[in-house]
Amino acid sequence: MQNNFAMAISGFGGNEVFQEISNFPLDWQLADGEIIVENKFIGINPLDYKTRSGLGWAAKNIADKFPALLGFEFAGIVLQSSAQNINIGTKVCGQKAGCFASFIKTTAANVAIVPDEVELSSACVLPIAALTASQIMQKIDFSPNQKIIVSAPFGGVGHFLLQMLNAKKSDIALEITAISAEKNRPLALERGVDKFIAYDGKITDTELTNIQADLFIDIYGSDDLHFYSAIKNNAEILTVPTIAVEKTKNTIEKLKCNIKVAGILVKENIADLEHLLEMIKNRKLTAEIAKIYPLKNAREALAELENGHCHGKIILSVE
Numbered sequence: 001m002q003n004n005f006a007m008a009i010s011g012f013g014g015n016e017v018f019q020e021i022s023n024f025p026l027d028w029q030l031a032d033g034e035i036i037v038e039n040k041f042i043g044i045n046p047l048d049y050k051t052r053s054g055l056g057w058a059a060k061n062i063a064d065k066f067p068a069l070l071g072f073e074f075a076g077i078v079l080q081s082s083a084q085n086i087n088i089g090t091k092v093c094g095q096k097a098g099c100f101a102s103f104i105k106t107t108a109a110n111v112a113i114v115p116d117e118v119e120l121s122s123a124c125v126l127p128i129a130a131l132t133a134s135q136i137m138q139k140i141d142f143s144p145n146q147k148i149i150v151s152a153p154f155g156g157v158g159h160f161l162l163q164m165l166n167a168k169k170s171d172i173a174l175e176i177t178a179i180s181a182e183k184n185r186p187l188a189l190e191r192g193v194d195k196f197i198a199y200d201g202k203i204t205d206t207e208l209t210n211i212q213a214d215l216f217i218d219i220y221g222s223d224d225l226h227f228y229s230a231i232k233n234n235a236e237i238l239t240v241p242t243i244a245v246e247k248t249k250n251t252i253e254k255l256k257c258n259i260k261v262a263g264i265l266v267k268e269n270i271a272d273l274e275h276l277l278e279m280i281k282n283r284k285l286t287a288e289i290a291k292i293y294p295l296k297n298a299r300e301a302l303a304e305l306e307n308g309h310c311h312g313k314i315i316l317s318v319e
Contacts (some may be wrong), residue, residue: 001028006066006101012054015299019067024101030082033107036107038091041124042099042295042316045075045156046241049306056243058097063087069098070298075114075124076104076318083108091116093123093277095268100298102318112273115281122287125156125313126276129283132266133160134276136170136217136238139264144173147212149197149230152219154187154311157240161217166192167284177211179220179227181309197227205229215261218248228252228259236260289311294319 006024009017028036048070051058062068075093078086086092086108094111096104114123136157140148148165152158165176175195178188182198189196195211197203211230216237221244229249231237237259239248245263252259279285291300291310298316305314 002103004101005295006069007295008100009063009067009231010053010067012052012059012063015052015303017052018299020035020296021067024067024069026101026103026105027150028080028105030080030105033083033109034071034081035078035083035086035092035108035111036080036103036105037074037076037105037111039073039074039076039078039099039101039295039318040120041143042071042290042318043125043128043156044298044301044305044316045072045128046210046305047072049302050241050243052302057135059229061097063167069100071099071101071316072097073124073127073129074104077120079103081108085139086111086113091118091120091123093120093127094270094273095127100295100316102295109128109270110268111269112277115277116126117281118277121276121289121315121317122280125287126280126287127273128266129313130155130160130276130287131269131272132240132264133164134272135266135269136161136240136264137164139262140215141212142168142172142174144300145175146172147175147177147214148221149177149213149216151217153178153180153191153193154184155219156310156313158219159312160285161219162191162193162234163285177213187311197230199227218244222249231259233257233259236262238262238264240264290314292317 003023005028006021015199078090091114092111159196177195178193179197182201208230212232218239221241249261
């Protein structure tokens, strides 16, 4: 057995709660169908710093289990296997709560095999970020000339969703409006956005009202009443931060308009994950890696993610 280095949290709070553990407990005994994966890369998400802060469903799951591990998506190489369909040395990726460690234990049913043509650094951002974007696409009832607003279009989920929406334009006419910082306007237009709202710029109420969006995909979790005037009555809001659903519903009540609000919580789906891997392999989807931090620098990685303004995904490497 090898030492299982991990970056754990000692309780809820800021990044000061992180602690290095040289050999985090791991049960190396395998039941049928179980595997041990040597982590190579770990994707980090807003879910991580929200959980660290004690917010949301994932925080409730670890409230009495400190020291505890963050991390929900990984890619690595199978070190041990009791599964008939996965051999030692196979590249895999998947979802796993608590994967900020050198090794993790999971089951063969909970991972997808990574094709040789796909880098593990790309594979590690698919099980949460890209899968969330994919499941948003599945939830949308597309119609011709539909107008869609997307907030945070260049972040982890957003940069995947924008690619998928642009691909959908080959099948059906869509108008995509992005909400981002003014400095990102040229990038938005370069990436196929039709209209742009600068949250830090000047846009008139008339300009917002004229957008008349049918759907607002709120990846950031905004409560800015000003931007809601761009959504027409009887429209729908899909919000990715599930902790923002009630806040958004309260905002809509204040506006006294008929807008439906629903949350998006990614669900593990290996078939969908395998499809995403094929898209990466065939260059129909690109994983943009903004920065790679060593696992031991998880504090700094989460601080940068929490600060915002990141294009693509920040990931951790395990050495």
